[in-house]
Amino acid sequence: xxxxKLKASVGPGPLITAAFIGPGTVTVxxxxxxxxxxxxxxxxxxxxxxxxxxQELSGRLGIVTRMDLSQLVRNRTNNTxxxxxxxxxxxxxxxxxxxxxxxxxxxxxxxxxxxxxxxxTWNLGPxxxxxxxxxxxxxxxxxxxxxxxxxxxxxxxxxxxxxxxxFSIAAALTKPNISALLQGFVPTFSSxxxxxxxxxxxxxxxxxxxxxYASLVQKQWTKEEELPSMRQDLWISIVLGGIxxxxxxxxxxxxxxxxxxxxxxxAKGLTGIFGxxxxxxxxxxxxxAGLTSSLTAPLAAGLVICGIFGWNQNIQSTAMRLxxxxxxxxxxxxxxxxxxxxxxxxxxxxxxxxxxxxxSGWLLWMSTKKELLGAHALSSQGILFGVFxxxxxxxxGIKSFGAAVGWF
Numbered sequence: 001x002x003x004x005k006l007k008a009s010v011g012p013g014p015l016i017t018a019a020f021i022g023p024g025t026v027t028v029x030x031x032x033x034x035x036x037x038x039x040x041x042x043x044x045x046x047x048x049x050x051x052x053x054x055q056e057l058s059g060r061l062g063i064v065t066r067m068d069l070s071q072l073v074r075n076r077t078n079n080t081x082x083x084x085x086x087x088x089x090x091x092x093x094x095x096x097x098x099x100x101x102x103x104x105x106x107x108x109x110x111x112x113x114x115x116x117x118x119x120x121t122w123n124l125g126p127x128x129x130x131x132x133x134x135x136x137x138x139x140x141x142x143x144x145x146x147x148x149x150x151x152x153x154x155x156x157x158x159x160x161x162x163x164x165x166x167f168s169i170a171a172a173l174t175k176p177n178i179s180a181l182l183q184g185f186v187p188t189f190s191s192x193x194x195x196x197x198x199x200x201x202x203x204x205x206x207x208x209x210x211x212x213y214a215s216l217v218q219k220q221w222t223k224e225e226e227l228p229s230m231r232q233d234l235w236i237s238i239v240l241g242g243i244x245x246x247x248x249x250x251x252x253x254x255x256x257x258x259x260x261x262x263x264x265x266x267a268k269g270l271t272g273i274f275g276x277x278x279x280x281x282x283x284x285x286x287x288x289a290g291l292t293s294s295l296t297a298p299l300a301a302g303l304v305i306c307g308i309f310g311w312n313q314n315i316q317s318t319a320m321r322l323x324x325x326x327x328x329x330x331x332x333x334x335x336x337x338x339x340x341x342x343x344x345x346x347x348x349x350x351x352x353x354x355x356x357x358x359x360s361g362w363l364l365w366m367s368t369k370k371e372l373l374g375a376h377a378l379s380s381q382g383i384l385f386g387v388f389x390x391x392x393x394x395x396x397g398i399k400s401f402g403a404a405v406g407w408f
Contacts, residue, residue: 011230012216013237014157015296016055016209021163021241022293023108024101025203026286029245032196033252038176038184041246043197045185047204048242050389052234054205054360055213057367057378057386059230062214063221064373069211069359070307072366086358087308093355094208095327098301102331103339105294109136110335112287115280129336137332140294144324147316149219152299156292163288164244170281171247174254181250198399204245205393207356210363212300215313224376251282298327353401357394364390 032040062068067075070090077083110119110132119132143152189197217230302323303313311319333339364386370377378386 011220011233012153012213013233014160014240015153015216015299016051016213016234017237017241017244018156018160018292019209019212019296019300020051020204020206021160021244021289022105023111023286023290024104025245026108026248026289028196028199028203029248030252030255032200033249034255036193036196037253038181038250039188040193040196040200041181041184041249042187043200044204044242044245044249046392047201047245048238050201050392051204051209052238053385053389054210054363054393055234055238056231057363058210058214059217059234060227060373060376061363061366062217063227063230064224064376066218068215068218068303068307068313069363070304071310072214073362074308074310076366076372086362089355089358090211090304091308093352094211094304095301095323097352098208098297099327099330100334102294102297102327103334105290105297106133106137106140106331106335107290109287109290109294112283112285112290115283115286128338130338133335134332136291136294137328137335140291140298141325141328141332143295144298144315144328145321147314147321149315152295152315156295159288159292160240163285163292164240164247166281166285166288167244167247167251170285171250173277173281174251176250176253195399198396200245201392202396202400204242205356205396207352207359208297208300208304210359211304211307212296215303215307227376248285294331298324298331301327353397353399355397356400357390357397360390360393 029044032043058069061072065072070087073083073086073090077086110130113119113132113136119130119135122129122131143155146152213234220233221227221230299315302315302320305311305323306313306317306319309319311317311323313320364378364383366372367378367386368383
């Protein structure tokens with residue numbers, strides 16, 4: 001494939017990579033390496049396959065129907081009660097959830113930046129303001145407010161490439177045992193590993209990315225004949241994201257820190273392994289991971305909110321700016337004042353626990369409909385594989401729901 005064809009095949013896929021590799025992914029992958037060496041690399045490989053499959057269904061529906069998932073839920077769910085129940089869950093899980101998680105994205109960005117520079121904390125009477133978080137939040141708001149989708153896409157693609165290079169070099173500097181690394185792709189199970197396996201898959205299979213991709217593919221491709229380009233876009237982007245996650249895990253194996261108080265400990269813990277250079281690489285990677293998620297979370301939430309209510313989804317529209325602005329404002333508020341939005345996160349976990357298996361099952365079901373997709377409907381083999389992937393999302397959903405209600 002020449003460079004021109006490669007460029008034509010790369011669409012919004014890198015934005016999906018940008019969205020799922022955030023501070024949470026960096027922390028989970030590092031802890032997996034610290035606790036279990038290379039033995040859970042297979043779980044990341046499985047998560048890549050599951051993500052490509054679900055995102056491909058999302059992209060296929062977006063291109064063929066010219067609607068994103070929130071619009072399809074609103075327009076194609078016949079039962080009124082089912083429609084409103086699913087729409088309410090989507091708004092709760094993705095609208096409120098992204099507002100809560102945005103705080104972590106902004107904080108994670110500053111933790112990476114904190115490796116290079118320490119910005120002041122301002123005391124204003126009873127209030128303490130983290131200036132670094134505030135400035136990063138305002139920077140993200142400025143980029144989104146411009147309403148220039150192409151510029152935003154280029155920034156995110158650039159950050160993903162730089163982040164990939166940073167984490168890959170950091171992993172290579174640890175000089176991993178290649179034989180042990182390859183053995184990590186052979187599945188191994190134990191009750192001790194199960195929560196980490198679920199967390200690794202859960203950081204990659206992200207519900208709001210399904211909505212995000214179905215909306216964004218319509219800007220890149222307009223004809224069914226372009227479906228192969230969409231699939232290439234996903235494979236290139238998500239496999240790259242999986243390699244980045246694996247690189248973080250590999251670097252985690254060499255990390256002597258057993259408990260991570262903050263994501264910043266990931267970078268500082270490696271100073272003794274490969275000096276300040278490697279620490280700066282990990283710090284930059286963490287900063288880029290947080291910033292990319294800080295940009296995609298409000299964008300995805302805005303598209304979902306506007307799609308559910310039937311509002312204009314153009315990034316420059318008043319409805320989109322208000323929706324994204326609300327998510328950003330709450331994220332900036334929580335992070336700048338050090339507020340922990342525990343209630344919102346718990347609500348988001350509850351909603352995600354129900355939404356993930358529900359929306360993936362609905363996505364699978366819609367993808368079998370010949371009256372909707374025609375020749376592009378799922379084959380019998382695709383349905384069988386889809387049921388396997390759905391079972392994974394069911395486990396993830398139960399885990400998320402259980403964590404929220406305190407079962408485990």
